[in-house]
Every structure is written in C-alpha cells, then in structure tokens.
Amino acid sequence: MHKDHHIEIRELTRVEGHGNIVVDIRKGTVREIRLEIIESPRFFEALIKGRHYQEVAHIISRICGICSASHTCACLKAVEDALGMRISRRTGLLRELCLCAETIQSHILHLYFLVLPDFMGTHSVLPLLKENPSLMEPGLKLKGLANHISTILNGRPVHPISLVPGGTLHMPEKCELIEIKERLEEATELLHRVWETFRGFSTPGFEKAREFISLKPSSGYGMYDGTPFSNIDGFIEKEDYAHRLEEYVVPHSTAKHAKTGHGTYMVGALARLNNNHRRLTPLARRFLKDAPFSMPCHIPFMNNLAQVIECVHLAEYAIELVDRLLDMGLKKEPPRWGTTWGRGVGMVEAPRGILYHSYTVNNEGLVESANCIIPTAQNLRSIEEDLRGLVPGLLPCSREEVVKGVEGLVRAYDPCISCSTHIMDVEFV
Amino acid sequence: MRWIKRPRIAFFSLTSCEGCQLMVLNCEEELRELSTRVDVVNFREATDLKRDDYQVAFIEGSVTREEEAEKLKEIRQRAETIITLGACSTTGGINALKNRFSPEYVTECVYGRNPPNRLLVENIPAMPVEEVIEVDYRIPGCPVSKEEFLGFVKALVLGIPPGLPEYPVCNECKMEGNICVFEKGVACMGPVTRGGCRAVCVSFGSICWGCRGLLDDANTDAHRETLGNHGLGDDEITKRFDLYSSFYIHRKGRCTKTTT
Ligand code: SF4
Ligand code: SF4
Ligand code: SF4
Numbered sequence: 001m002h003k004d005h006h007i008e009i010r011e012l013t014r015v016e017g018h019g020n021i022v023v024d025i026r027k028g029t030v031r032e033i034r035l036e037i038i039e040s041p042r043f044f045e046a047l048i049k050g051r052h053y054q055e056v057a058h059i060i061s062r063i064c065g066i067c068s069a070s071h072t073c074a075c076l077k078a079v080e081d082a083l084g085m086r087i088s089r090r091t092g093l094l095r096e097l098c099l100c101a102e103t104i105q106s107h108i109l110h111l112y113f114l115v116l117p118d119f120m121g122t123h124s125v126l127p128l129l130k131e132n133p134s135l136m137e138p139g140l141k142l143k144g145l146a147n148h149i150s151t152i153l154n155g156r157p158v159h160p161i162s163l164v165p166g167g168t169l170h171m172p173e174k175c176e177l178i179e180i181k182e183r184l185e186e187a188t189e190l191l192h193r194v195w196e197t198f199r200g201f202s203t204p205g206f207e208k209a210r211e212f213i214s215l216k217p218s219s220g221y222g223m224y225d226g227t228p229f230s231n232i233d234g235f236i237e238k239e240d241y242a243h244r245l246e247e248y249v250v251p252h253s254t255a256k257h258a259k260t261g262h263g264t265y266m267v268g269a270l271a272r273l274n275n276n277h278r279r280l281t282p283l284a285r286r287f288l289k290d291a292p293f294s295m296p297c298h299i300p301f302m303n304n305l306a307q308v309i310e311c312v313h314l315a316e317y318a319i320e321l322v323d324r325l326l327d328m329g330l331k332k333e334p335p336r337w338g339t340t341w342g343r344g345v346g347m348v349e350a351p352r353g354i355l356y357h358s359y360t361v362n363n364e365g366l367v368e369s370a371n372c373i374i375p376t377a378q379n380l381r382s383i384e385e386d387l388r389g390l391v392p393g394l395l396p397c398s399r400e401e402v403v404k405g406v407e408g409l410v411r412a413y414d415p416c417i418s419c420s421t422h423i424m425d426v427e428f429v
Numbered sequence: 430m431r432w433i434k435r436p437r438i439a440f441f442s443l444t445s446c447e448g449c450q451l452m453v454l455n456c457e458e459e460l461r462e463l464s465t466r467v468d469v470v471n472f473r474e475a476t477d478l479k480r481d482d483y484q485v486a487f488i489e490g491s492v493t494r495e496e497e498a499e500k501l502k503e504i505r506q507r508a509e510t511i512i513t514l515g516a517c518s519t520t521g522g523i524n525a526l527k528n529r530f531s532p533e534y535v536t537e538c539v540y541g542r543n544p545p546n547r548l549l550v551e552n553i554p555a556m557p558v559e560e561v562i563e564v565d566y567r568i569p570g571c572p573v574s575k576e577e578f579l580g581f582v583k584a585l586v587l588g589i590p591p592g593l594p595e596y597p598v599c600n601e602c603k604m605e606g607n608i609c610v611f612e613k614g615v616a617c618m619g620p621v622t623r624g625g626c627r628a629v630c631v632s633f634g635s636i637c638w639g640c641r642g643l644l645d646d647a648n649t650d651a652h653r654e655t656l657g658n659h660g661l662g663d664d665e666i667t668k669r670f671d672l673y674s675s676f677y678i679h680r681k682g683r684c685t686k687t688t689t
Contacts, residue, residue, distance in 0.1 A: 043535040064448075161629065
C-alpha cells in the first residue's frame, strides 16, 4: 500500500535550539526531506569586531551555553596562535580537564534528558525522574559530578570564568582536586550502569559510509590537542582546514551546510571513536568490545553509544590529568604576553565534534576578523542525507513510526542548533 | 502576585545561547523535588509537551526578530506572571552588541549580499523582553545563578514576590574576602553592577564584567571617571559599559537606568 505522508515536526523538542523537520511522501516515494534550522542568527562576527583580544573568549563563549568551555578553548588557542603566546603545561592540563568535564556533562545531558525519553516512551525526563529514580540515578550523579568539576575549576558549569589567553586566573586547591579524583574513581560503577541502560535499547541498523573528521593528537585520544584527521585523507593542516571545506547557504536554514571534496562528512563522538578508538583508556576499550558494532561503524544511531564510551574514557583520563596536576603542584599561572599579532587558528573537539576558530588581531590587540566552523553545521548535510536514506525503509510503517524514526535519528546526532547558526566566515574590510 | 498551589510553568527561549536553560537543567539534585511542586508544561529543550495553559512563563533570550515579538505578546496574554531568565532577556545582554550596526549590515556579514531566504535571516536590533511586553520579575546574569533561580521558584511556590539585591557586586565581593582588582590597577564593573552573584568572577580571578546589568541608581558618570583614572580611554570605557548594557546606552545615548 502506498501512503501519502506530509510530516512537519515544528520546533523539534529535546534538542538544543530551534529546528523543524519536514518530510513529504507521495505515493510511497520520498519527495522532500528537510531539516529546517529556524534558530535566530546571532551575528557574533559583528559582536566581537573591534573588541580587545582579552575579551573575545568571554563574548564568543556565549555562542553556546552547552559547549561554552569548548568555544572558550578554541578561541584561546586561536588568539594565542595569533599573538605568539605559549601556555604552560599546567594551563594546558587544566583546559583539558575542563573539556573532559564539559563533554561528560553534555553527553549525559543528551543521553538522559533528550534521548532516554524516546526509549522509555515518555514525553520528557520529568516522569522518569519521578517514577524511575534508579534508572535516572547514574545520569544525574554523573552530570552533577561533571558540573562540580567545572565549578571547581571555573566558578560555574556554564561560561568558564578563569580561562584567559596565556594563562589561568584560578587554581583549584589540592584538596579539591583530590576530592574530584575520588569521585571520578567512584564513577566507574555509575558508568557501567549507563552502559547497561543504553546498550540494551535496540535502534535501527541503518548504515551509510561516509568521511569522518576529528582531531588526532600525536598521542592520546585528543579533545584539546591534535591535528584534524580524515579517515579518507589522513592529516589535514589546521591552517588549511577552512579551505578544505565548502560552506554553502541553503534556503531552509539559518545555519550553513558544509561538505568536503568527498561530499558528506560526519563529526562528533562517532567520528572520533572511528578515528581514534585505539587510543581509548583500558576500561573504555572494554566497553567498546562489548558494543553491538565493530569499528569502523557507519550506523548514525550508534552515536549514542559512542557517547557513553567517550564518557568512560574521559572519566578515566580525567583521573590521569588530576594526578599529573597534583604531581606538578598548583602554582598560579598569570597570563603571559603576546609577542606578535596577525591571524591565528585554534581547534578543539567540542562534545559534538571538531570546532574551528580563527581570528585576525591587529597591532592594537583588537579583533579585525573572525571565522568559526561549528560541529552541528558540519553535520547538517550528513543528517539530511541520512534522513533521505532512512525514511524509505520506514515507509511501510505508520506515520507515528516514521516520526519516531526521523526524530530519533536527528536526536542521535545530538545537534546543537543554537550553536550552528553562529557560523561566521567574514573577512571584514 | 497570586499564590497558586501547583503552578504550571513554561520555559521559552528566544535568541540566546540557551545557557540559562542549561543552568535550570543543572539543578540535578533539586529537579526531583521541583517536579513535585510545579508542573512544567512547556520546555522545548526538555519535553515534547507543548501546552498553553501555563500560569508562569520564564523567558530566556533577547528579541531579535519580529516573530519573537509576536510570540511574546501571545505568551503575555496567557501567562499571569512573566519572569525573564538571564541577561539576554533582562537587558538585551551580549546580543545587543550587534545594535552598533544596521540589521542589513550584520545579515550581509554572515549570509552575503543575496541570502537565499531573506525571511529566515531577517532580524531587528536586539531588545530585552520588557521592550515588547510587560515583565513582572527579572532574573539577571549571564548565565543566571542556580541559587537565584531556585530562590525565585521557591518564592513562586510560596506566593511571595521575589526581589533582587539593590546593592553593587562590590558588597558581596568584599564579603567573599577578595582583594579589589582596582588595587592591582585592573578596572572592574562591580561598583555599578547589581549584586546577587557573590562576585563569582572576581573570586575566580577575573573582574566583574557587569553581566547582571546596571543598578537602578548606578552613578555611571562617576564610574566612567574612575575607569578613566585607571587608564582606560573613552572608547574602552564605552566598550566596558556596552558589553552587557549596550541596549540602554544605545537607546538613551548614555547609560543611566536599567529599566524603563
Ligand atoms: S544570558 Fe548569557 S547564558 Fe543566558 S542565554 Fe543569554 S547568553 Fe546565554
Ligand atoms: S574587584 Fe570589582 S567587584 Fe570586587 S570590590 Fe573591586 S570593584 Fe568591586
Ligand atoms: S561578578 Fe559581575 S560579571 Fe561576574 S557574575 Fe557577577 S555580575 Fe556577572
């Protein structure tokens, strides 16, 4: 039987930011599938134009509350690159620890608050909190722990206070770090429970080969350090990154789409896992062995489990970072000064994937131009293409099933729509 | 404010980074308790429910498009109590920095001279919510503090009108035992900024950037002078005030008041 469906999901819920999904099916064939991004653009390039380099991270962090530490770190790296500043090992470790905490909190928020209701058949996390506290407990505790780490390091979980170009304004106390370490060690049991919960749900096996891009450092899994790496082309010079992508405007989105010479590519937890899984911590590697997929994995729905594996890795790695900080001692890190000016590039792995910032700073220390390439915007093309691949297979199903599949796919990507509309690629004149 | 036994509350987000909503979701410990005291009937980021029978609406984000202004008017008709959540909705926040340029110019910056869908990218100067509709209470901050948000919810549940501190950040900064950054020759917006955040930025080694907005009776002229005495040029001083209060500065030509 051929069915007509015109499905419009207005203001898709349980994602970060505002988006619509439009699916038009006539006589059993898919006529049109769009992920409309209707988030208001915020024009950050205008906001930071003429601002001093010391303020830029403060402003640019406000692109996105959920990955504010990632934006801050990418910005600081770019500014430091532009000004020829070097940071100490200690400052680098503290930033890495911030990113671990942010990614754990972001992944857990996504898994427990946004995705879990789909699996449990509830409209939100609130009934689960009331009726299924033991299911929710590991999620709430891990999120609480991640936010606690951010608060110890940076005063609050959103918009870090102490990270500045060339240094760190606040050092945690030794006892605070020891407490963080103890709580991270105890988190292993919680992470097992997270794995059991999410490992147990079945998702569509829909699969589509594509290019994966993520950072790859000389050693380690890499969130703060590394050079962009493609599973097809290998390493990409960071200065070349922006040129390798083609960004283009589509009529139904306030966020731009992007592609490489190979077409669609994917960034984020699953891309990182595919590129760097040999560098996981021992426990995370054991989880990966138990996963219902093997590497390379091209099943977009598995991004959820990739996030769990990353949480395990990051919690274990964070313990190592704390140990190294404790060994080193906790001296104040007053900001260092720049030696030059010009253009700089900074990249980190944000929770949702590779994040690129570049700035040109003039000889008065003021920002002249900026360019940010944001993970979700890089994934939008991939999401739409997957929707086109997924929906025909769902067609015998009822409208509800199609809606569920479509929403589930978009959510699995963990799109951060508020972020993605803040692409900037202007050279000011 | 009327006491409501189990208020139905809604969260709406306009142009923002969603960081303030995230601070709400960060109340892990309190979420369970909260869900027994209030009914959340509309919170796009957290739930599929989209009910319109809310009594209290929290609004995050600035108004930067005509549709957002329309949406606000609708919300005002439905809600008994409207509370702004964060700097974006309370003072225009960081978003208002774009008001230095024309909407056409900022659009062109991002999408080029011929955006493929003009409707989608159309924007107006960023405004706080109170420019469009009447606001009952305001929670400032970029982001809001979790404690302050929970305090507001508690007041709601008890039927007590919530209030904001009428003293500057400096008062709390001293109580926290910080050394004033002015003593180190660094300029700070604490003296003119509304307290209530326990001067968290100074405690964590930075300065007060002014995210909670200017005090109603802030002596901005005196503060301009102080900043000038600490070596900031006119342009730098304006930028300091601009960061979080540019909406009011832009409109009035000078920075005197936070409310209309
Ligand atoms: S006030 Fe700040 S934290 Fe809150 S939504 Fe606006 S930019 Fe984000
Ligand atoms: S550091 Fe800033 S907030 Fe603290 S007392 Fe000095 S001026 Fe006030
Ligand atoms: S110290 Fe100033 S900038 Fe920091 S939270 Fe308080 S008001 Fe905002």
